[in-house]
Amino acid sequence: MESGSAKWQRRLFIALFIIPTFAFFCLFTIYPVAKGLYYSMFDWSGMSQNKDFIGFDNFIEMFKDPIIWRAIGNDYFLVLGKVVGIMVLATFFAVALTRFNFKLAGFFRSIFFIPNVISVVVIGVLWNFIYNPQIGFLNAFLSLFTDEKVTITWLGFTNHTIWMLLPPAIWAGIGFYMILLIAAIQNIPASYFEAANLEGAGQWKQFVNITVPLIWEQMKVSILNIMMTTLNGSFVIVWIMTEGGPDNSTQVMGSYLYQMAFRQYHFGFGAAIGVLILVLSLITTVLLQRLLRHESVELS
Amino acid sequence: MMNKKKAATMSAAVLLASMALAGCGSNNDGGNAANTPAKNEPANTAANTTNASTGNAGTDAATTDGAKLTGDFEIQYFVGGYGDKWWTKVIADFQAANPDLHVKALGGPKINEQNKPRWIGGNPPDFVYIDGPELNDRQMVEDGQLEDLTDWIKDAKNVDGDKIIDILAQPPQQYDGKIYNIPLVLNSWGIFWNKALFKEKGWTEPQDFQQFMDVSDKIKSAGITPFIHTGKYPYYINGAFLYPAIVSANGGDYKILQDMAANKVEAYQSPSVLTALNKIVALRDKGFIDKASIQINHTDSQMLFLQNKDAFIPNGLWLPNEMSKDIPQGFDFGFIPSITQDAGQKIVANTSTATVAIAKNAKNKDAAKAFLQFVFSKAQASQWAELSGAPSNIKGDISASNAPSFVKDAAKYLTDPNTVVIPTITFNADVDKAMQDATDALTISKITPEEWVTRVTDVVKKAAK
Numbered sequence: 001m002e003s004g005s006a007k008w009q010r011r012l013f014i015a016l017f018i019i020p021t022f023a024f025f026c027l028f029t030i031y032p033v034a035k036g037l038y039y040s041m042f043d044w045s046g047m048s049q050n051k052d053f054i055g056f057d058n059f060i061e062m063f064k065d066p067i068i069w070r071a072i073g074n075d076y077f078l079v080l081g082k083v084v085g086i087m088v089l090a091t092f093f094a095v096a097l098t099r100f101n102f103k104l105a106g107f108f109r110s111i112f113f114i115p116n117v118i119s120v121v122v123i124g125v126l127w128n129f130i131y132n133p134q135i136g137f138l139n140a141f142l143s144l145f146t147d148e149k150v151t152i153t154w155l156g157f158t159n160h161t162i163w164m165l166l167p168p169a170i171w172a173g174i175g176f177y178m179i180l181l182i183a184a185i186q187n188i189p190a191s192y193f194e195a196a197n198l199e200g201a202g203q204w205k206q207f208v209n210i211t212v213p214l215i216w217e218q219m220k221v222s223i224l225n226i227m228m229t230t231l232n233g234s235f236v237i238v239w240i241m242t243e244g245g246p247d248n249s250t251q252v253m254g255s256y257l258y259q260m261a262f263r264q265y266h267f268g269f270g271a272a273i274g275v276l277i278l279v280l281s282l283i284t285t286v287l288l289q290r291l292l293r294h295e296s297v298e299l300s
Numbered sequence: 301m302m303n304k305k306k307a308a309t310m311s312a313a314v315l316l317a318s319m320a321l322a323g324c325g326s327n328n329d330g331g332n333a334a335n336t337p338a339k340n341e342p343a344n345t346a347a348n349t350t351n352a353s354t355g356n357a358g359t360d361a362a363t364t365d366g367a368k369l370t371g372d373f374e375i376q377y378f379v380g381g382y383g384d385k386w387w388t389k390v391i392a393d394f395q396a397a398n399p400d401l402h403v404k405a406l407g408g409p410k411i412n413e414q415n416k417p418r419w420i421g422g423n424p425p426d427f428v429y430i431d432g433p434e435l436n437d438r439q440m441v442e443d444g445q446l447e448d449l450t451d452w453i454k455d456a457k458n459v460d461g462d463k464i465i466d467i468l469a470q471p472p473q474q475y476d477g478k479i480y481n482i483p484l485v486l487n488s489w490g491i492f493w494n495k496a497l498f499k500e501k502g503w504t505e506p507q508d509f510q511q512f513m514d515v516s517d518k519i520k521s522a523g524i525t526p527f528i529h530t531g532k533y534p535y536y537i538n539g540a541f542l543y544p545a546i547v548s549a550n551g552g553d554y555k556i557l558q559d560m561a562a563n564k565v566e567a568y569q570s571p572s573v574l575t576a577l578n579k580i581v582a583l584r585d586k587g588f589i590d591k592a593s594i595q596i597n598h599t600d601s602q603m604l605f606l607q608n609k610d611a612f613i614p615n616g617l618w619l620p621n622e623m624s625k626d627i628p629q630g631f632d633f634g635f636i637p638s639i640t641q642d643a644g645q646k647i648v649a650n651t652s653t654a655t656v657a658i659a660k661n662a663k664n665k666d667a668a669k670a671f672l673q674f675v676f677s678k679a680q681a682s683q684w685a686e687l688s689g690a691p692s693n694i695k696g697d698i699s700a701s702n703a704p705s706f707v708k709d710a711a712k713y714l715t716d717p718n719t720v721v722i723p724t725i726t727f728n729a730d731v732d733k734a735m736q737d738a739t740d741a742l743t744i745s746k747i748t749p750e751e752w753v754t755r756v757t758d759v760v761k762k763a764a765k
Contacts, residue, residue: 047434048443049422133592134604156531156594158746243532246594247741264729265439 033278039271046267058272071251072280074162078169078252079230079284083172083223084178090222093174094181095207099193109182116175118235124240126167128202131155131241155242160248165250169230169237177222184215227288231281253277255286334697369401373667374425376415377407378432381618382485382654382688386406387429389687401667419445419659426662427671430481431654437473438726438760439479440657446480447658452669453479458677467676469693470651470723482654482672483724484684486693487617489540491639495632497608502750505634508577508643510614516588519611526612527583530601531594531743534736537580540614542739544648545576545640547720552646554722561725563764568757577742579640584743594744606631612639616652637713646720647713653693653724666676734759 040058042051062068093112093146097105115123131154142150154164188210196206212219235254238244244251244259251259253273261270331762358556377387384407395403406415406425412434418424424445430437440446453472456464465471471487472479491512498505501522506512516526549572550556559567567573583589590610593601598615602623605613613619620633637649656675658668674680681694713719727735738752749756 045439045443047416047419047439047445049420050444131595132599132600132607151591153591153595156591156744156764158741158744161595242595245737245740246531246744247737247746259733264432264733265436266730 036278039268040275042268042271043270045074045265046261046270047265051268054268057271059275062269062272062276067248067251067256068276070248071253071256072276074178074250075231075234075252075280077162077233078165079164079227081163082169082230083226084175085166085219086226087219087223089170090174090177091181091219093178094185095211097178097205098182098185099203099211109179111180113175115172118172120172120236121240123168123172128155128241131164155250156246158247161242161246161250165234165237165241168241169234172237173226176264177226180218180222181215184218185211188214207215220289223292224285224288227284228281231277231284253280305505306376367666369398369664369667369670371664371665371667372402372404372407373427373671374404375427375429375671376411376425376441377405377429378411378435379407379409380432381422382431383623386684386687389683390675390680394671397674398667398670405665416716422660422661424661426664426668427656427658429484429615429654429656431485436726436729437655437657438475439729441475441480445660446479447501447660447662447668448480449482449658450477450479453482456669456673458673460677460679464666465678467678467695469695470653470721471724473724481655481657482676483693484675485688486691487652488543488637488649489536489614489616489652490635490637490642491654492605492613492615492619493611493634494605494608495634496630497611503611505636506639507636507647508638508645510643512639513582513586513588516583516586516611520586520588524608525590525610526588527612528590528601528604529593529614529743531598531740532596532597534740535732536598536601536616537614537743538735538739539650539652540616540638541640542576542580542735543650543722543725544638545579546572546644547648547722548638548641549573552648552720554648554720554725555693557722557725560731560760561727563728563731563760564627565757565760565764568760573753574749576640577752580739580742581749584745589743592739602626637719646718646739647716648720649713650722651724728760730763731756731760 039051041053041055043054043057044051093108097109118126129135132153133139133151133153133156137156139150139152139153142152155161192210192214196210201209232254234252235258238250238252238255239258242250244255248256253276257273257277258271260266262275338567375387375391377384379387387405387407391403391405395401404425409432412432415425416434427445428435430440438447449472453465458467460466464482468483470483472482493505495505497503501518503518504511506515519526529541531537546556546560547554550570553753554571555696556567556570590604592604596604600612601610602619603626604610606626606628607625617635620627636647638647641647656672658665658672662668676694678694681692684692684694726732734756738747738755741747742749742752
């Protein structure tokens with residue numbers, strides 16, 4: 001039975017931890033979100049002292065805009081592409097570097113992680129050079145196998161350019177998730193695999209029946225994180241590599257938000273896109289969590 | 301090499317500044333090179349010209365009623381390709397001329413973003429140089445951020461006693477008949493080539509569209525791509541190729557562009573627009589446009605041009621300066637303001653400017669006006685050219701020695717009364733973006749000229765509401 005003083009001290013102790021964090025959260029998360037919602041209700045250039053309240057007109061206008069639908073499609077294309085690409089490759093590398101004993105495992109672990117420590121801006125510039133039709137590595141490499149010099153404009157096809165943004169995005173993301181999954185795999189007791197070996201289970205069976213179930217939680221977290229960082233962060237790679245072009249073909253919600261708010265002076269409309277990103281992120285997170293619901297297998 | 305470049309810039313300044321105006325009539329649109337990112341501006345070359353009288357202009361600036369200027373006076377200036385040497389100097393000179401005034405310089409490459417809250421909050425700096433990202437003169441006028449200078453500029457004299465309006469190479473833009481900002485920098489769009497390469501190959505330097513197409517055939521046969529543009533920023537091809545083509549197709553009358561900027565739908569539906577667009581199609585269908593164009597930025601396209609991988613490039617007069625460190629030995633810039641005119645038609649020079657203005661909510665408008673009178677003087681024109689490496693918008697004779705050929709070419713055209721000089725025009729941001737996207741789409745056969753018109757007019761109708 002706690003005394004009144006001890007109870008009060010306990011509450012004070014908890015409050016000392018919670019209140020500053022909550023204050024920061026309100027100031028740097030809740031307030032900007034609320035402000036974004038507020039601005040989305042106005043016709044405002046972002047420069048004027050005058051804002052005209054227009055209610056939900058920005059949203060109505062936004063849903064009539066064909067570019068926003070293309071941007072949403074591109075965003076989800078990148079989400080899907082990155083989830084599949086990063087998860088498959090990160091899992092493959094994680095398993096390869098933990099389950100197969102070879103000398104250079106440590107070296108490859110570092111190599112695969114390097115793109116993760118490079119700024120996305122640098123990655124964008126780097127891949128722009130790779131894709132450059134005249135002096136790019138990709139065309140130079142392909143030219144080795146052809147009679148004529150290859151001059152494919154990798155970022156110049158309005159129908160396919162968004163595909164070209166997947167490799168750099170996947171390449172940049174593999175390292176982090178690989179490390180996460182390596183840590184998870186290393187937590188699995190070796191005896192499980194030894195027993196499976198004795199039972200005659202091959203590597204694939206071990207992977208499907210032991211590794212995946214036991215690292216599922218980390219995989220789920222990885223998938224959700226890829227989804228959220230893509231919906232909120234594709235802007236950088238898109239803006240550096242294509243600025244949403246050519247002809248808006250690689251526009252994602254983030255880049256279109258920037259374009260409308262700061263280049264075309266429709267700040268209210270941009271804020272409405274921001275609200276859309278928030279709503280879609282929340283909906284997608286909830287849906288993904290339901291979709292990925294899986295009975296956890298616990299290590300005893 | 302550098303000296304040559306400096307001289308080039310200086311000379312360009314001279315020539316543009318002293319050019320005769322073709323069509324000083326009012327135009328109902330704002331001009332703004334400002335919206336081009338800083339990266340598109342000429343690199344700063346602090347040319348050491350000898351004859352520029354850069355000292356303090358000497359005349360005490362004062363209010364129109366002769367009272368001494370006092371109080372605080374804030375100047376906002378973006379620092380981009382033109383650098384800040386001129387601003388530092390002119391502000392120091394102005395301060396020295398007005399010791400009772402407290403001049404505060406707010407400059408830097410991020411100043412537009414940094415000061416944005418002040419503009420929104422109704423507490424802007426008194427004086428603003430409209431250049432760089434996130435500042436657009438037309439938008440500022442629409443937002444009511446700029447002081448109406450219409451009546452003031454009619455009779456305003458600079459510190460030398462000259463009427464400012466009379467010494468401007470390009471007149472201020474008008475928005476519904478009103479003037480809010482005055483062009484300080486003057487540049488011109490046009491088409492460049494390498495004269496040395498043309499001489500070596502025996503190609504004719506083109507003077508009209510047919511000649512351009514003929515020589516492009518020869519160029520292509522020689523294994524060089526005739527034309528490269530900056531597809532990532534299609535305002536290059538629009539500014540240097542499409543808009544002059546529209547004016548040429550309109551019989552040399554640039555009012556069509558002003559009507560387009562005023563969001564008049566019928567201007568976009570004019571046959572002149574289709575004629576101009578079909579010139580891009582002609583280039584495209586002949587395979588003259590470098591396929592790399594669509595995905596590359598200005599630096600990449602300019603590098604390919606300098607490497608003679610492409611023969612022509614649409615660009616601005618800042619190009620030689622901007623690429624001064626990368627120009628190969630022997631490269632000799634050829635320049636023509638427009639290439640889209642038919643034989644016998646006038647050449648069309650599409651200018652671009654960066655402007656200065658006074659904030660509507662300025663707290664020291666007297667000082668701001670006095671500063672305008674101070675900067676729009678011939679001494680400052682020389683000083684601007686010397687310290688910023690860019691042409692000034694002030695007519696003035698600063699000697700043009702050692703001018704490289706492209707500057708001489710530019711001068712020849714820009715001072716020729718037979719050249720149609722388009723006052724700078726700023727389109728509505730949405731319309732501008734729509735035109736850029738549509739032009740890109742046209743160059744890669746994604747749309748037809750008719751679809752270009754339909755697409756853009758849809759945006760114009762919306763913007764006009």
